[in-house]
Amino acid sequence: MIHSLEKCISDIKNSNKIAIICHTVPDADALASMVALKKIIKQNFTDENNTKQIDLFVDADEINDVNSAIINGVELNNLKSTDYDLAISLDCASFSRLGKYGELFKSAKNTINIDHHVTNEKFAENNLIFATSSTCEALYRIAKIYNMEISDEVCKLVYSGIITDTNNLTQGTITVNTHKIITEMVQRRISLDALNEHFFKNNTKSKAYLLKQALDSLTFYAGDRIAFMKLTKQDIADCNATVEDTYGIVNHGTEIKGVEIAVLAIKQEDNSYQVSLRSKGDVIVSQIAVAMGGGGHDQVAAFHYEGLLSDMKEKLIALCREELAKHPEKDKEVLFDNSDVEETNEK
Numbered sequence: 001m002i003h004s005l006e007k008c009i010s011d012i013k014n015s016n017k018i019a020i021i022c023h024t025v026p027d028a029d030a031l032a033s034m035v036a037l038k039k040i041i042k043q044n045f046t047d048e049n050n051t052k053q054i055d056l057f058v059d060a061d062e063i064n065d066v067n068s069a070i071i072n073g074v075e076l077n078n079l080k081s082t083d084y085d086l087a088i089s090l091d092c093a094s095f096s097r098l099g100k101y102g103e104l105f106k107s108a109k110n111t112i113n114i115d116h117h118v119t120n121e122k123f124a125e126n127n128l129i130f131a132t133s134s135t136c137e138a139l140y141r142i143a144k145i146y147n148m149e150i151s152d153e154v155c156k157l158v159y160s161g162i163i164t165d166t167n168n169l170t171q172g173t174i175t176v177n178t179h180k181i182i183t184e185m186v187q188r189r190i191s192l193d194a195l196n197e198h199f200f201k202n203n204t205k206s207k208a209y210l211l212k213q214a215l216d217s218l219t220f221y222a223g224d225r226i227a228f229m230k231l232t233k234q235d236i237a238d239c240n241a242t243v244e245d246t247y248g249i250v251n252h253g254t255e256i257k258g259v260e261i262a263v264l265a266i267k268q269e270d271n272s273y274q275v276s277l278r279s280k281g282d283v284i285v286s287q288i289a290v291a292m293g294g295g296g297h298d299q300v301a302a303f304h305y306e307g308l309l310s311d312m313k314e315k316l317i318a319l320c321r322e323e324l325a326k327h328p329e330k331d332k333e334v335l336f337d338n339s340d341v342e343e344t345n346e347k
């Protein structure tokens with residue numbers, strides 16, 4: 001990893017025209033990591049003698065208001081060159097997820113893939129796949145390893161990627177390092193409150209109506225261990241919502257007591273389905289997503305399905321049951337042991 005990391009740094013140093021591309025239908029981590037990397041490169045690798053052209057690309061029809069705040073004035077999708085020295089993909093688990101900018105990625109002299117998805121297909125020459133909460137956290141760690149300057153603005157972007165990819169530090173690959181980074185930011189007195197409110201207490205009415213619609217469809221399987229919800233593109237249009245407004249809705253399934261796998265299936269215009277999976281406890285859904293033709297993280301995964309909802313459900317629920325069978329329902333864990341202050345609970 002260090003060797004490829006060194007090559008990554010020297011490629012950035014030696015490249016004058018750099019294209020940074022994130023995955024299609026971008027989330028906050030994808031967008032924040034692009035802007036953060038551009039800032040890190042500008043701050044640490046350029047001066048009057050070494051100016052670099054750094055262009056950002058994302059295949060997206062629209063970016064919602066919450067995520068637009070990340071982009072705020074940063075130019076996107078302005079192809080200024082046809083011969084990039086270096087293309088860096090961020091937060092992108094597979095080549096196809098680069099969407100229409102895949103060709104641009106391939107055309108660069110050197111390619112780097114920086115990501116944190118365990119299912120990453122390693123489609124670049126240099127693949128740097130980190131076991132981190134987010135791609136933003138991976139960038140912060142790279143910057144730290146090489147003693148780079150990390151501005152307050154970069155910290156805010158990194159924090160945004162971390163909290164959104166972990167559903168506010170409740171799921172995903174959260175390590176001592178994740179907490180250390182946040183501690184460093186608190187010590188630097190970076191105001192994180194406004195970011196928390198922006199990303200977690202800022203839902204539009206449209207999103208609330210869409211959630212209502214999804215909760216209306218809620219059904220349970222496998223002895224209430226699986227929660228299944230569905231939406232259609234028409235529901236999204238009816239609620240005056242966007243595709244990004246569907247993010248996070250699936251989490252409401254795992255918030256239910258006893259539910260270990262939550263599913264949200266969104267019917268597309270062409271009658272195919274975009275399906276999100278979430279799990280909690282020891283239950284892992286990444287391999288279920290892979291078996292269904294997708295991928296992702298242990299507890300956050302997704303796939304695309306062409307076919308009937310009933311067929312998809314049958315296959316998916318069967319795979320979920322297999323996974324759940326590996327994890328017998330546990331007795332309720334004692335969270336707070338007060339036997340040190342009371343001799344016995346029974347009189």
Ligand SMILES: [Mn+2]
Pocket residue numbers: 029030091116133134135165
């Ligand atoms: Mn991510």
